[in-house]
Amino acid sequence: xxxxxxxxxxxxxxxxxxxxxxxxxxxxxxxxxxxxxxxxxxxxxxxxxxxxxxxxxxxxxxxxxxxxxxxxxxxxxxxxxxxxxxxxxxxxxxxxxxxxxxxxxxxxxxxxxxxxxxxxxxxxxxxxxxxxxxxxxxxxxxxxxxxxxxxxxxxxxxxxxxxxxxxxxxxxxxxxxxxxxxxxxxxxxxxxxxxxxxxxxxxxxxxxxxxxxxxxxxxxxxxxxxxxxxxxxxxxxxxxxxxxxxxxxxxxxxxxxxxxxxxxxxxxxxxxxxxxxxxxxxxxxxxxxxxxxxxxxxxxxxxxxxxxxxxxxxxxxxxxxxxxxxxxxxxxxxxxxxxxxxxxxxxxxxxxxxxxxxxxxxxxxxxxxxxxxxxxxxxxxxxxxxxxxxxxxxxxxxxxxxxxxxxxxxxxxxxxxxxxxxxxxxxxxxxxxxxxxxxxxxxxxxxxxxxxxxxxxxxxxxxxxx
Amino acid sequence: xxxxxxxxxxxxxxxxxxxxxxxxxxxxxxxxxxxxxxxxxxxxxxxxxxxxxxxxxxxxxxxxxxxxxxxxxxxxxxxxxxxxxxxxxxxxxxxxxxxxxxxxxxxxxxxxxxxxxxxxxxxxxxxxxxxxxxxxxxxxxxxxxxxxxxxxxxxxxxxxxxxxxxxxxxxxxxxxxxxxxxxxxxxxxxxxxxxxxxxxxxxxxxxxxxxxxxxxxxxxxxxxxxxxxxxxxxxxxx
Numbered sequence: 136x137x138x139x140x141x142x143x144x145x146x147x148x149x150x151x152x153x154x155x156x157x158x159x160x161x162x163x164x165x166x167x168x169x170x171x172x173x174x175x176x177x178x179x180x181x182x183x184x185x186x187x188x189x190x191x192x193x194x195x196x197x198x199x200x201x202x203x204x205x206x207x208x209x210x211x212x213x214x215x216x217x218x219x220x221x222x223x224x225x226x227x228x229x230x231x232x233x234x235x236x237x238x239x240x241x242x243x244x245x246x247x248x249x250x251x252x253x254x255x256x257x258x259x260x261x262x263x264x265x266x267x268x269x270x271x272x273x274x275x276x277x278x279x280x281x282x283x284x285x286x287x288x289x290x291x292x293x294x295x296x297x298x299x300x301x302x303x304x305x306x307x308x309x310x311x312x313x314x315x316x317x318x319x320x321x322x323x324x325x326x327x328x329x330x331x332x333x334x335x336x337x338x339x340x341x342x343x344x345x346x347x348x349x350x351x352x353x354x355x356x357x358x359x360x361x362x363x364x365x366x367x368x369x370x371x372x373x374x375x376x377x378x379x380x381x382x383x384x385x386x387x388x389x390x391x392x393x394x395x396x397x398x399x400x401x402x403x404x405x406x407x408x409x410x411x412x413x414x415x416x417x418x419x420x421x422x423x424x425x426x427x428x429x430x431x432x433x434x435x436x437x438x439x440x441x442x443x444x445x446x447x448x449x450x451x452x453x454x455x456x457x458x459x460x461x462x463x464x465x466x467x468x469x470x471x472x473x474x475x476x477x478x479x480x481x482x483x484x485x486x487x488x489x490x491x492x493x494x495x496x497x498x499x500x501x502x503x504x505x506x507x508x509x510x511x512x513x514x515x516x517x518x519x520x521x522x523x524x525x526x527x528x529x530x531x532x533x534x535x536x537x538x539x540x541x542x543x544x545x546x547x548x549x550x551x552x553x554x555x556x557x558x559x560x561x562x563x564x565x566x567x568x569x570x571x572x573x574x575x576x577x578x579x580x581x582x583x584x585x586x587x588x589x590x591x592x593x594x595x596x597x598x599x600x601x
Numbered sequence: 602x603x604x605x606x607x608x609x610x611x612x613x614x615x616x617x618x619x620x621x622x623x624x625x626x627x628x629x630x631x632x633x634x635x636x637x638x639x640x641x642x643x644x645x646x647x648x649x650x651x652x653x654x655x656x657x658x659x660x661x662x663x664x665x666x667x668x669x670x671x672x673x674x675x676x677x678x679x680x681x682x683x684x685x686x687x688x689x690x691x692x693x694x695x696x697x698x699x700x701x702x703x704x705x706x707x708x709x710x711x712x713x714x715x716x717x718x719x720x721x722x723x724x725x726x727x728x729x730x731x732x733x734x735x736x737x738x739x740x741x742x743x744x745x746x747x748x749x750x751x752x753x754x755x756x757x758x759x760x761x762x763x764x765x766x767x768x769x770x771x772x773x774x775x776x777x778x779x780x781x782x783x784x785x786x787x788x789x790x791x792x793x794x795x796x797x798x799x800x801x802x803x804x805x806x807x808x809x810x811x812x813x814x815x816x817x818x819x820x821x822x823x824x825x826x827x828x829x830x831x832x833x834x835x836x837x838x839x
Contacts, residue, residue, distance in 0.1 A: 136681075136718075137715055137716045137718075141714075141715045141716075145715060152703050497701055499660075499699070500699045500700075500701060500712075501712075501716075502660070502684070502687075503658070503660060503687060503693045503699070504687065504688065504693075504713040504715075504759065505684050505685065505687050505688020505689070505716040505717065506684060506688075506715075506716050507680060507681045507684035507685075508680050508684075509681065510684070510716055593661060593662070594655075594659075594660040595652075595660040595661035596661075598695065598699060
């Protein structure tokens, strides 16, 4: 067998001296591989955005809504339901969420303006352990009151100066003690809605990285007050059992685990407030249970069990539906790419058959001076592989250039919307490796039969060609 | 005891085509060529001499009989062994030169080195071979820039590159003018006499008969004159 270096030199030389053959063979592969990389990077990005909004391995279980004559008769989610779900083999972990079941408002100053927003119904509680894996917030997302972090005594009239830790404490007007401010999380959805819908229309600053925003403006600018038992909504028909009172809150960060539209605080606060303002039963009813599955594939059996046994359902299956749609689109687009590359492989086979016929005498000479059948096979396959390699690289480059055009057009002509990505493509190194690999593979497959024909040619017959 | 013959053929048969169109090209040819002999194969077109040469060179396969060249039994040999034999021990010179137009003269001459593992001093040896045929100054030229005689000399240099023990020539002077053909014939004579290379030359050239130690005449796929298979031949340089 000929040395690898000589084989490479001969393959490169043969390819360079037939530029027309190279172009005819490569053009289809370049288009096919370009489409493959373009589509793959596009769907990867769509998937990434989609799964960041709807994580499929994490679902939220709720009770189906049932009412008669305006009375809510929905099944209640309790500790027993939570334990039942935790026992399922598909489930890795399950954590309760509890909604604030009475009116409340939030108010304070933001960028020098008085702001007020409804909190009741838009706030829920989650166990602090749920965000323990996020070091940016886990230290502060704690139930200070439950941990006894109360005191010293304070004078509410002194305002922010009443407590030693101005950033993290507030002076409670009822018990005149310093309490930790209620740590509040918001979801990326809320931040995205703020940036794309509110900030521009109200002349407010755009928030990029929350940590940077806080560092620039100071922690105290994240303070606000929660008026428990108050509401901004006209026609509210709720009567609360306790006197209205105010607690101090502080926005500590962004978390995907926060309520998608609203605020999220440690669940202990919500339990105590529900008990105080609504009653004992309200402090034991979960609004939903967040279930982390062992993997995405367990979703289907878990959903079936959920509907059959505890008669519960998932909050929504949008993520699953979107995931299915994206999967189908991915398959269709990649299939189109493969069809293009497949047709190109047939074209390559045709071109190589012509080449082999045209180069019969040359092949005969090579055999006469000592090339074995295997050498000839490797030379022709090497030429096909080289076309595949170069075409794969050119196709990948074309895809990246195409993505620049799309991203530029998107930035210039498509209006902002929530979760609009700065780039519509996610080019991973393995995307290019896969593309070049497929390109080489298809070209080698296309060149296989012509290579065999060349290798099996009798040297005497080949040399007899005039 | 005499040395093993370089070429030993026994009852070699070959045909082309199938059925009614089948043509018997070689009809049981037997031949023995000792080391160092220069033999000329003559005969009319279609007599089977080129086919016989191709079979001896491993460029074509015999349908029947035994072919043993330089100790290798072709019937038992695997294809890579035949390729190695052609590469290392056999040189070919064709009527149509069969140079590769995209390579330089030196590239053509050193082509056999592409298929040999561990080939050393390739360019130096290539230049020596070109020098030997008087074309040392033509190394960088392409075949298209050469005359017919020069092309054939490059082809001969390529055949000599690996210092073959056996040189097979198919009508080597067929495309050359008389004077150039004479030069080539003299070169073969020198090659045979000085280097002891065994030559088998298919030719129509009468002058070749004057340098050949044996002239074998073929007709209708059989040797009709000069067939001395089995006889003792001393051969060698005259």
